[in-house]
Amino acid sequence: MEQEFSSALLENAVAALSRLPGVGRKTALRFAMHLLRRDAGEALTIADAIARLRTEIRYCPVCHNISDTDGICPTCASESRIRSTVCVVENVKDVMKIENTHQYRGLYHVLGGLISPIDGIGPDMLQIRSLVERVTAGGIDEVILATGATVDADTTNFYIFRQIQRSAPQVRVTQLARGVSVGNELEYTDEATLARSLATRTPFEI
């Protein structure tokens, strides 16, 4: 049942807020009521942060990650990163996830999605050509395909692998290990993962 608002300002705010993912009119109204209860500064801070996020953010022309500055991003420009390794990820969030492991010191390449015939997303809609050009240009020893373990990820990885093999066959292409999740009991590991982790078993380490 659609709620009716006596205020057009409230109606606008609810309509706008309910465009956020997972937010319906009820939650949007809760957000709006919260903003009305707080002082104006809080609402303006949120409004300003949203507007600036979308209008001021830049994308690095090399790795296509988001950046606060024009031109090459701090990660791509950094002298302390290992410049011969490129980690290929689906999106900006994945870069954060990998950075938060503190295990990786190389560079990145953000595809901006995965090849998905069902959703009509082809290789040309992603940053694959720029990856191949970057790898072909030289100075890169290894490309790590750090995608999830889905059908679309497999398709995308295979496509990238073939492209790099053709243009820069000397470059090593690797992918994330797949297997039992750390902390998981075997009982709750699915059969496909179990089969794969058996086939790709590694020497025992203490």
Next chain:
Amino acid sequence: MEQEFSSALLENAVAALSRLPGVGRKTALRFAMHLLRRDAGEALTIADAIARLRTEIRYCPVCHNISDTDGICPTCASESRIRSTVCVVENVKDVMKIENTHQYRGLYHVLGGLISPIDGIGPDMLQIRSLVERVTAGGIDEVILATGATVDADTTNFYIFRQIQRSAPQVRVTQLARGVSVGNELEYTDEATLARSLATRTPFEI
């Protein structure tokens, strides 16, 4: 685990969005990523709606409901509403709820909360004095206390009832009927409600 963002703009947006009620950093990041994926117009629409909601909204000096205009709100000014009945509600949302029933044609009075000794909210922090003045000024036959069925609501209702009794004893004070919810089975009705609905049973209607 706190996520680290490479972008200060993203960090600001996530920090701002996570101030919304029920929104953590993870959801805020999902909102921010969504805004980055859509065109700039959508983000600016949301930002503008939030800013305008908080800065342009007005409160009616008579009923204290939100309004888009300065001065008396359209409901209070309307000639087609029954001006001798005032429905007292806790907040702006309650006005919408009652309007959506299409059962009420009188005026409103928004208290802006309920008396709550535990939360330190006394009668002076609510729009009770202005209600009593409004009722005392004349022209009002009935005051409907349309609050929930909580302890704070009971306290508030009793306080208002006593105040009106003292200042305008000719005014009828009523409250919402309490009883079995429409559509509810008796099995799931709590004992307090059941006891009350027994005590206040009404003539059978076809």
